[in-house]
Amino acid sequence: MPILDDTTAEEARRQQEEKDRRDVLTPGNRFLGRVVACSGSKALVSAIAVNGDTALSELWSVGRLISISVGQNRVVALVCSMKTQMQEWAESVDNTMQIEVELVGEIRPGVTGRTEFSAGVSQYPYLGAIVHRMRSSDLQIIYDPRADNVVKIGTLTQDRSLAALIHIPSLLSRHFAVVGTTGVGKSTAVTLLLHKALQCEPSLRILILDPHNEFAAAFPDHAVVIDTDTLDLPFWLFRLDEFSEVIFRGRPAVPEEVDALRDLIPEAKRMFKGSSDPALIRRAPEKSSLTADTPVPYRVADLLALIDERIGKLDGRSEKPHLRSLKARIQSVVNDPRYEFMFLSNTIHDTLIQTISHIFRIPGDGKPVTTFQLAGIPSEVVNSVASILCRMAFEIALWSSGAVRILVVCEEAHRYVPADQKLGFFPTRQAISRIAKEGRKYGVSLGVITQRPGELDPTILSQCSTVFAMRLSNDHDQEIIRSAIPDSSASTISFLSSIGNGEAIAFGEAVAVPMRMLFERVPENILPRANSTLAPVTNAASSTVDLRKIVQRMRHVNAIDSLSGGNEELSGVRQQLPSIDAADIMTGSRPPRQALPHHAHEPLAARGTDAGARPDLASVRASLLKRPLGSILKS
Numbered sequence: 001m002p003i004l005d006d007t008t009a010e011e012a013r014r015q016q017e018e019k020d021r022r023d024v025l026t027p028g029n030r031f032l033g034r035v036v037a038c039s040g041s042k043a044l045v046s047a048i049a050v051n052g053d054t055a056l057s058e059l060w061s062v063g064r065l066i067s068i069s070v071g072q073n074r075v076v077a078l079v080c081s082m083k084t085q086m087q088e089w090a091e092s093v094d095n096t097m098q099i100e101v102e103l104v105g106e107i108r109p110g111v112t113g114r115t116e117f118s119a120g121v122s123q124y125p126y127l128g129a130i131v132h133r134m135r136s137s138d139l140q141i142i143y144d145p146r147a148d149n150v151v152k153i154g155t156l157t158q159d160r161s162l163a164a165l166i167h168i169p170s171l172l173s174r175h176f177a178v179v180g181t182t183g184v185g186k187s188t189a190v191t192l193l194l195h196k197a198l199q200c201e202p203s204l205r206i207l208i209l210d211p212h213n214e215f216a217a218a219f220p221d222h223a224v225v226i227d228t229d230t231l232d233l234p235f236w237l238f239r240l241d242e243f244s245e246v247i248f249r250g251r252p253a254v255p256e257e258v259d260a261l262r263d264l265i266p267e268a269k270r271m272f273k274g275s276s277d278p279a280l281i282r283r284a285p286e287k288s289s290l291t292a293d294t295p296v297p298y299r300v301a302d303l304l305a306l307i308d309e310r311i312g313k314l315d316g317r318s319e320k321p322h323l324r325s326l327k328a329r330i331q332s333v334v335n336d337p338r339y340e341f342m343f344l345s346n347t348i349h350d351t352l353i354q355t356i357s358h359i360f361r362i363p364g365d366g367k368p369v370t371t372f373q374l375a376g377i378p379s380e381v382v383n384s385v386a387s388i389l390c391r392m393a394f395e396i397a398l399w400s401s402g403a404v405r406i407l408v409v410c411e412e413a414h415r416y417v418p419a420d421q422k423l424g425f426f427p428t429r430q431a432i433s434r435i436a437k438e439g440r441k442y443g444v445s446l447g448v449i450t451q452r453p454g455e456l457d458p459t460i461l462s463q464c465s466t467v468f469a470m471r472l473s474n475d476h477d478q479e480i481i482r483s484a485i486p487d488s489s490a491s492t493i494s495f496l497s498s499i500g501n502g503e504a505i506a507f508g509e510a511v512a513v514p515m516r517m518l519f520e521r522v523p524e525n526i527l528p529r530a531n532s533t534l535a536p537v538t539n540a541a542s543s544t545v546d547l548r549k550i551v552q553r554m555r556h557v558n559a560i561d562s563l564s565g566g567n568e569e570l571s572g573v574r575q576q577l578p579s580i581d582a583a584d585i586m587t588g589s590r591p592p593r594q595a596l597p598h599h600a601h602e603p604l605a606a607r608g609t610d611a612g613a614r615p616d617l618a619s620v621r622a623s624l625l626k627r628p629l630g631s632i633l634k635s
Contacts, residue, residue, distance in 0.1 A: 032060070033099065035068060035129040042102050043068070043077060045131050049095040060099055063495050063516055064158050065139070067132045068125045073108040075125055076117070076134070076142060077101035080494070104513065107138055117142045119513065136162065145512045151196045154519040157503065164506070164517035168200040171466050171510040172407060173440050177448040178504075179481065180470025185502045186449055187528040189468060189519050190409065191218040193447075195526070198222065198368060201405065205361050206369045207393060208409045209386055213373040215411075218528040223369035224361065228376035231341035232358075233385065234351060235300070238342075240265065240292040241427045242384040246342070247329045250380035256322040257329070264306045266290045268298040271306075272348065297348050300334060338378045359389070360396060362404060383425035386416050390431035397444035408435060409447040417457040429457065436463035453480045466508030472496045 033047030047060070060082055068075040078101060085096040103121050110116040139159055145167045152163040171193070178193075180186045194206060208215045216225045238246065240262055244253045269290045290296065307327045311320050334343050361368050372389065374382050393406045410416060410432065417432050418424045435446045436459070448464055450456050454476040461467075461484060469481050482493040495516065496505065502521075507514035 032066065032131045032133060033097070034131060035125045035127055036098075038125050038127070040124075042080070042100060043125055045099040045101060047097045047099060047131075049097060051092055051094065060097070065104070065134045065142070066101060067107075067134050067138060069130050069132065070106075070123045070125055073106045073123050074132075074138065075106045075121060075123070076104045076138075078104050105142075107141060115141060117144075117512070134158070143512055143515055145510075149200045151200060152520070153192060153196060154517045157516040157518055160518075164515060165512075166196075166466075166506070166510040168197055168510070172197060172201070172204070172405075172445045174465035174509050175436060175440070175446040175448070175463055176466040176468070176508070176510065177450070177453075177461060177464040178468045178470070179448075179450055179453045179472065179477070180504070181451055181473055183501070184470040185519065186451070186470060187214060187218075187411075188502070188522050189470070189504065190447070190449055191215070191526060191528050192519055192522050193468075194219075194369070194407075194409070195522075197407070202368070204368060204405050204407055205364065206407045206409065207360065207389060208369065208371045209374060209389065209411060209416075210371050211374045211382075211412050211415070212530060213375045214528040214530045215371045216373065218522075218526050219369045219371065220526065222367055223371050224358070224367050225371050225373060226359065227373040228341060231377070232344075232351075232355065233341055233388065234297070234348075234355070235342040236269075236297045236348075237295050237352070237355065237388060238384060239388075239391075239427065242387050245384045245425060245427075246339070246381050247326075247333050250383070254322060254325070257326040260307070260310070260323060260326055262292045264303060264310075265292040265298065266294075267306055268302040269294065269296050271302045272296075272298045295352060297350050299348050300330065300343070304330065336378075339381070341377075342381075356392065356396065360393065360404070360406065362396075383416070383428050386410075387425060387428040387431050390428065390435060393444050394431065394435050394439060394442070397439065397442040400443075402443035405443045405445075407445045407447055408432075409449065411449045413448040413450045413460065414452050414455040417460050419455050419457055433457070433459060436460050453477050456480075464508075466506070466510040468504045468506050469493070469496055470504045471499050471501070 033045045035043050036046040037044035045066075060079060062079050062081065064079050066077050066079060068077055080100045080102050082097060082099040085098055089095055103124075105117055105119045106121050106123070107115060107117050108122070136159055139156065139162055143156065143162065143165060145165055147167050147170075149168045150165045151168055153166055154164040156162045156164055176193075178186050178190055197204060198206070210216070213227070216223060235243065235246075240258070243265075244258055244261065248254075273296070304327060307323055307330075311323050311327075333339055356362065359370055359372075361370055372385075374385065377385060390408055393408050396404055397406050413432075416424060416428045432446065435444055439445060446460075446464070448456070448460060452474070453461060453472070454474060458480070461480065464484075467481065467484060472478050472481065478493055478496050481496065493505070499505070499516070500518075503516070503518045505514060505516050
């Protein structure tokens with residue numbers, strides 16, 4: 001058996017040598033043509049198809065690498081375009097072809113005697129230089145990153161037998177971007193890259209800002225899912241500009257009201273600290289270190305009391321309309337059920353350590369990935385949430401001196417950092433830009449995913465040292481990517497409008513040279529997919545649609561006040577809402593989240609509630625949903 005193995009290996013080696021043999025003037029073997037023109041970056045090759053035979057012309061293909069012999073060196077060139085000299089194809093007659101190639105680099109003997117690839121060209125092709133097909137062994141040398149922690153993410157388009165390799169430390173330390181139009185496989189590619197990154201660096205912590213709720217399925221065993229039901233982001237954790245974005249519902253803030261908040265929030269924080277130690281207020285110096293941005297707890301009730309104090313109980317009410325407006329805004333947000341993740345808490349206490357531990361997986365408990373599902377969060381608060389998360393990620397990495405490695409993945413990044421400086425939310429742009437510009441010093445990385453790179457802030461894209469460009473049909477988007485690629489490989493971008501699904505052109509720090517590659521298939525059980533509870537109904541008859549379930553989902557998203565009035569139960573709920581929310585939430589004594597489940601199914605009477613007791617909101621809501629749909633609509 002060993003003899004048979006040796007014989008087989010020798011035969012395989014002989015066949016490979018025969019395949020790579022350089023018969024100088026044997027068309028169709030490795031000889032393709034000769035150089036007839038050359039400039040600093042491109043060359044023109046002339047080849048002949050004898051008697052109209054296409055066997056030789058089939059070896060030419062736009063996007064393939066070819067080899068030009070120059071002494072001991074082999075210049076590597078990329079085929080950009082090709083045409084026949086007579087602009088037609090003649091049968092049974094020699095056809096002269098002209099192929100334009102772009103010079104990429106050269107393969108030459110290194111200092112140690114080992115053959116290596118260099119991105120520069122030291123010896124340019126001369127006229128008449130022979131052009132060959134690229135050897136498989138040369139392709140391996142070209143695309144080998146020659147470093148540790150290299151992983152396979154797919155295969156080369158030119159030779160499917162060769163692996164497409166990337167260097168994970170370079171991918172993470174200098175940020176990366178995945179761009180491509182809808183449906184080309186961006187999410188699948190990102191899933192593959194993140195799984196490979198975790199295999200190489202198990203200590204990595206990944207935070208995914210997921211606006212489509214699809215990455216939870218991609219990490220079934222490694223991720224903690226945070227959605228509207230499990231999100232607990234205290235309002236006091238918001239900075240002043242982030243809190244203003246919430247209470248003004250995304251509209252421009254009123255300067256007078258913001259100035260009032262800037263003065264009163266620190267006072268509310270000192271009042272809360274003084275409630276546990278009454279002497280603290282007396283001992284506090286004139287200039288306190290507490291500001292409106294300091295992440296320490298306070299009570300909304302204290303803030304409203306301070307506003308009332310400024311308004312005055314008897315005099316001056318008409319002279320301070322901005323304070324009354326500010327108070328109404330705060331009460332409106334507190335009463336809105338969509339903002340429960342900010343204001344719903346058993347008691348107001350310092351939960352910063354628990355919040356950081358849960359969101360950023362420290363220590364992690366075997367689940368280093370957090371998928372932050374943004375689809376159910378009110379649109380006017382998404383920017384503030386993204387700002388808080390990105391800001392906290394940077395500060396954790398900064399103050400841990402790089403001990404915590406964090407990767408922040410921004411899906412649909414053009415929403416948070418648009419190219420137009422007038423659009424978007426400035427604190428979010430500032431937080432993401434800070435990660436892009438300074439994050440690698442402290443161990444926090446950025447992964448950008450977008451289908452419209454032309455609408456993304458060019459500063460962010462320029463900081464991504466590795467880019468995976470998938471199919472892009474928009475000319476402006478292609479131009480943006482072209483500007484990010486080294487000049488020596490600019491022709492590569494001309495293929496972006498025609499490459500297939502799952503295919504990409506990778507360039508940057510994590511790859512040796514720009515390469516056209518095909519991502520490997522991701523197992524079915526970790527494919528990213530939308531949350532099943534939000535998946536659309538397709539190919540179904542209207543008779544099979546559960547209208548009651550649709551209405552139930554609508555009412556879980558919107559406030560109860562959006563229900564049509566008219567029946568006694570609904571009117572009773574409306575009467576109870578102001579006293580319950582304003583009194584309980586603002587003082588921090590509202591029942592804990594566990595006592596108010598989102599999917600209760602017992603009617604109010606079944607819970608044994610006394611007539612004079614406050615109703616359980618979730619129970620009342622569930623009892624309303626059990627009423628016949630027709631009676632609710634008629635009312």
